[in-house]
Amino acid sequence: xxxxxxxxxxxxxxxxxxxxxxxxxxxxxxxxxxxxxxxxxxxxxxxxxxxxxxxxxxxxxxxxxxxxxxxxxxxxxxxxxxxxxxxxxxxxxxxxxxxxxxxxxxxxxxxxxxxxxxxxxxxxxxxxxxxxxxxxxxxxxxxxxxxxxxxxxxxxxxxxxxxxxxxxxxxxxxxxxxxxxxxxxxxxxxxxxxxxxxxxxxxxxxxxxxxxxxxxxxxxxxxxxxxxxxxxxxxxxxxxxxxxxxxxxxxxxxxxxxxxxxxxxxxxxxxxxxxxxxxxxxxxxxxxxxxxxxxxxxxxxxxxxxxxxxxxxxxx
Amino acid sequence: xxxxxxxxxxxxxxxxxxxxxxxxxxxxxxxxxxxxxxxxxxxxxxxxxxxxxxxxxxxxxxxxxxxxxxxxxxxxxxxxxxxxxxxxxxxxxxxxxxxxxxxxxxxxxxxxxxxxxxxxxxxxxxxxxxxxxxxxxxxxxxxxxxxxxxxxxxxxxxxxxxxxxxxxxxxxxxxxxxxxxxxxxxxxxxxxxxxxxxxxxxxxxxxxxxxxxxxxxxxxxxxxxxxxxxxxxxxxxxxxxxxxxxxxxxxxxxxxxxxxxxxxx
Numbered sequence: 001x002x003x004x005x006x007x008x009x010x011x012x013x014x015x016x017x018x019x020x021x022x023x024x025x026x027x028x029x030x031x032x033x034x035x036x037x038x039x040x041x042x043x044x045x046x047x048x049x050x051x052x053x054x055x056x057x058x059x060x061x062x063x064x065x066x067x068x069x070x071x072x073x074x075x076x077x078x079x080x081x082x083x084x085x086x087x088x089x090x091x092x093x094x095x096x097x098x099x100x101x102x103x104x105x106x107x108x109x110x111x112x113x114x115x116x117x118x119x120x121x122x123x124x125x126x127x128x129x130x131x132x133x134x135x136x137x138x139x140x141x142x143x144x145x146x147x148x149x150x151x152x153x154x155x156x157x158x159x160x161x162x163x164x165x166x167x168x169x170x171x172x173x174x175x176x177x178x179x180x181x182x183x184x185x186x187x188x189x190x191x192x193x194x195x196x197x198x199x200x201x202x203x204x205x206x207x208x209x210x211x212x213x214x215x216x217x218x219x220x221x222x223x224x225x226x227x228x229x230x231x232x233x234x235x236x237x238x239x240x241x242x243x244x245x246x247x248x249x250x251x252x253x254x255x256x257x258x259x260x261x262x263x264x265x266x267x268x269x270x271x272x273x274x275x276x277x278x279x280x281x282x283x284x285x286x287x288x289x290x291x292x293x294x295x296x297x298x299x300x301x302x303x304x305x306x307x308x309x310x311x312x313x314x315x316x
Numbered sequence: 317x318x319x320x321x322x323x324x325x326x327x328x329x330x331x332x333x334x335x336x337x338x339x340x341x342x343x344x345x346x347x348x349x350x351x352x353x354x355x356x357x358x359x360x361x362x363x364x365x366x367x368x369x370x371x372x373x374x375x376x377x378x379x380x381x382x383x384x385x386x387x388x389x390x391x392x393x394x395x396x397x398x399x400x401x402x403x404x405x406x407x408x409x410x411x412x413x414x415x416x417x418x419x420x421x422x423x424x425x426x427x428x429x430x431x432x433x434x435x436x437x438x439x440x441x442x443x444x445x446x447x448x449x450x451x452x453x454x455x456x457x458x459x460x461x462x463x464x465x466x467x468x469x470x471x472x473x474x475x476x477x478x479x480x481x482x483x484x485x486x487x488x489x490x491x492x493x494x495x496x497x498x499x500x501x502x503x504x505x506x507x508x509x510x511x512x513x514x515x516x517x518x519x520x521x522x523x524x525x526x527x528x529x530x531x532x533x534x535x536x537x538x539x540x541x542x543x544x545x546x547x548x549x550x551x552x553x554x555x556x557x558x559x560x561x562x563x564x565x566x567x568x569x570x571x572x573x574x575x576x577x578x579x580x581x
Contacts, residue, residue, distance in 0.1 A: 012490070012504040016530045019506060305526070311533035 001121075002102055003041050004094060006087045006196070007034060007051040007059065007109035008076050013224050016308030017292055022055035023222065024109030025062055027276070029235040030243060030258055033222060034109045038066055040117045045105065046070040050090045086193030092186045101179050108173030108196070112231055114217030123153075124176050129203055129210040131155065132174035134219045145170035145221070146197035148212055155210035160197035169212075171197060172219050181208055225306055229288055232256050232274055243277075260293070276309075318454050319445075319479070323380055326441050330374070330434065331367045334402065337433040338363040341426035345419055354418055362410040370402035379438070382455070382479050386438040392431070395438070399430040449479035456483040458516045460531060461523020462491040462501070465547050469522065471497045480518050484511050488524035512538050521548055 011023035018026065024034035034049065041047055047070060051059050059073045074094060076085050085093060091106065105117070113132065124130045133148045142165040149157035149167055159165070173196075177185065181203055188202045203210060220231040236256035242248065246259045249266040257270045260277040268284045275281065276293040285301040292309040299315030307313075342359055377394035378384060384391060403423050411417070449455065457473070457480040459466055470482045474497055482499045485491070486508060491501050502511055505527060512519075512534060519535050521528060521544040528544060535542035546556045551569055559568045 010504075010506050012488075012506045015488070015505040015508075015527075019509060302529075305529060308530040308533055310537060311529065312536065313529070313533075 001045050001105060002100055003045050003047045003105040003107065004091060005034060005037060005047065005049045005107045005109045006090065007049050007055070008085070008087065008090055009110065010052070010054070011110070014222075014228065014306075017228075017290060017306055019292075019308060021058060022051055022109075024049075024051075025055070025058055026222065026228070027258075027260075027274075028112065028220075028222065028228070028231050029256075030241050030260075032062060033112060034062075035066065036112055037107055037109065038068065038071065040113075041105070042118065042121070043068070043070075046072070048072045048074050048094060049109065050074045050076060050094060052076045086189070087196045088185070088189040088199060089193030091196070092189035092193075095182050095186060100182065103179055104177045104182065106175045106177055106196075110222050111173040112218070112220040112222065112235075113172060113174055113215075114219055115213075115215040120174065120213050120215075121176065123211075123213045125209075125211060127178045127180055127209075129178060129181055129200070129208060130176040131200065131210065131212050132172045133169045133212045133214050134172050135214070135216075136168050136170045139165045139168055142168050142170055144223075146200070147171070150212050150214075153211045153214070155200070155204065155212050158197065158200040158204060158210070160195060160201065169214070171200070173221070175200075184208070225290070225304075228290065229272060232258065233272060318452060319382070319449060322445050322448065326380060326445070327371060327375075329437065329441065330371055333433050333437045334367045334370055334430055335360065335363050337429040338406070338426050340433070341422055341429050344425050344429075345422040358414060359410075362406060362413055365409050365413075366402060366406040369405050370398060373401045374398040374434075386435070386442040391438070392435055395434050396431050399427050399434065402430055403427045446477045446479055450477040450481050453481050453483065455480045455517045456515055457481055457518040457520060458483070458511055459485045459499070460487070460505070460519060460521045460527075461548070462487040462493070462496065463523050463547070465545060465552075466520075466522035467496055469520070469545070470499055474498065480520075484514070484516070486511060488527060508534060512540065516540055518543065521545065523548060525549065 007022055007024040009023060011018035014023055014026070025032045038047055047068065049059060049063070049071070051073065053075050056073070056075050063071050063073050076090055094100065115132065120132055131148065136142050136145065143163065144161060146158060146160045147162055147165045147167050148155055148169045148171055150169060184203060184206060185199050188199050192198045200210060218234050220227060220234070222228050222231055233256045236258060238255060240253045241258045243259065243261040245262045247264040248259065251265045251267065252269045255272040257272070258274040259265065260275050260279065262278040263275050265281040268281050268286065271287040273286045273288065274290045276291060278293050279291050279295045282298045284297045284299065287303040289302050289305045289307070291307045294309055295307050295311045297313045300313050339360065342356060346354055377398060379391060379394055403426060406426070407423065459470060459482050462485060473480060473482055485496055485499055485501045486503060486505055487501065488505050490504050493501050495501060518541045519531060521531050521542070525548050528548070532542050546567065551567070556567050556569045559566055
């Protein structure tokens with residue numbers, strides 16, 4: 001079995017946090033998002049992370065820090081959003097170029113899955129596609145995802161981003177594709193290079209069995225600023241995470257607060273706020289904010305803002 | 317650099333225009349035969365001493381600013397105000413220099429001619445300046461946000477050959493068009509750094525209010541002039557004004573009322 005993690009997107013909705021950083025490398029509660037996935041994949045399974053040329057170096061640097069030997073960073077030779085292969089296209093190219101004829105654990109790198117991959121893999125039936133599904137609890141929210149109509153654990157239908165969802169059960173970007181389905185994937189990718197979810201509809205149409213693994217543990221699709229804040233709240237809880245070299249002086253923290261390495265915060269109030277490395281905050285009130293590294297703020301009140309790296313706001 | 321050079325020429329020619337308008341007033345009132353009672357050379361000496369002071373006053377009204385349109389009523393008002401100051405200064409200079417009075421009608425004529433000549437020259441020079449700077453793309457401008465208003469703005473900047481020439485467009489949510497009025501849509505905001513590194517001098521934000529801090533921050537870092545349309549804040553009726561409240565700038569939108577009440581706001 002191989003694990004293949006899709007991390008080739010440019011994540012424009014999370015700009016400016018993703019200006020110089022791939023979304024899967026965004027720290028959530030102080031840990032890069034993709035690391036939650038990788039550290040849970042059983043050690044014997046080789047992991048390939050597919051990204052684009054723009055994010056090559058950050059992924060390679062991060063991969064070295066994982067201490068895992070069987071991890072490979074695969075670079076799509078694209079430097080901008082309009083040149084990319086598409087998620088399914090990239091998967092198909094990897095399968096073809098590397099002669100993969102084994103089962104594939106296909107994961108999307110911008111998802112946080114609270115369940116254990118051991119449990120997921122244990123639930124797999126040989127030669128049957130398995131997808132992890134989560135009850136999102138709202139038909140309105142389900143419109144943004146691939147929905148799964150199931151009877152028991154047998155998938156009967158799959159609808160990618162339906163206008164009128166029939167269920168609140170959604171695909172979570174974690175699936176196990178048996179080797180027998182890979183030729184279908186390669187064929188489907190030619191006409192639908194961007195539509196990962198579409199492969200399940202195609203498999204069902206061709207009579208391939210699909211089962212689902214339903215879980216109740218937390219799951220987040222970090223696609224927007226709000227989702228990022230929600231994931232941080234869920235993972236951090238009512239606590240403060242302080243990394244090395246943090247100076248926190250006369251500061252009141254409420255909700256989930258993450259303070260990155262080398263930050264200095266004084267005379268401020270922080271509520272559900274994430275500070276990346278080396279920020280200097282003085283006399284500020286920050287509510288639901290995410291500040292990229294090296295931001296210097298003095299005497300400002302901000303609510304619901306993402307600030308790009310190196311922002312300097314000093315009230316005079 | 318070209319802009320500064322052109323502005324220097326504009327200032328010098330303005331001095332000539334001012335002195336020319338006073339010379340014209342002299343000939344109109346005194347006649348083309350030079351008077352011995354009211355010598356032309358003494359008159360022009362006083363004009364020459366007044367002209368730089370008049371120019372300084374004119375400069376303080378920001379008439380030469382890149383964004384100022386010369387044809388507007390507001391601009392004529394500023395030029396008229398400066399002409400009035402010019403006449404007053406000239407009167408004082410002449411009196412202190414020669415301890416003599418002269419025709420009051422000459423002052424009225426000089427006042428009127430200095431307004432007309434300066435205004436006409438400003439319109440002509442603005443035309444030259446705009447055509448030259450626009451053609452040379454002296455101020456490459458980035459437009460952020462595709463809206464109906466930004467489309468109109470781009471078209472207007474191009475049509476009027478504004479010195480701020482739109483060279484690229486970005487949109488936070490993406491845009492189906494590949495170009496707007498000949499200006500390429502370069503993509504979403506993840507291209508910002510790349511576009512700004514291409515020599516952009518001005519950025520006009522037309523949408524994506526939530527990103528104003530980040531756009532401003534990027535502009536500050538790269539020494540780019542940042543502008544924002546009032547419509548980004550929902551002010552679409554074009555009746556906003558920048559005022560100050562205890563010295564702090566505020567954007568003000570007042571209820572519509574009798575224009576005469578303007579003085580008492």
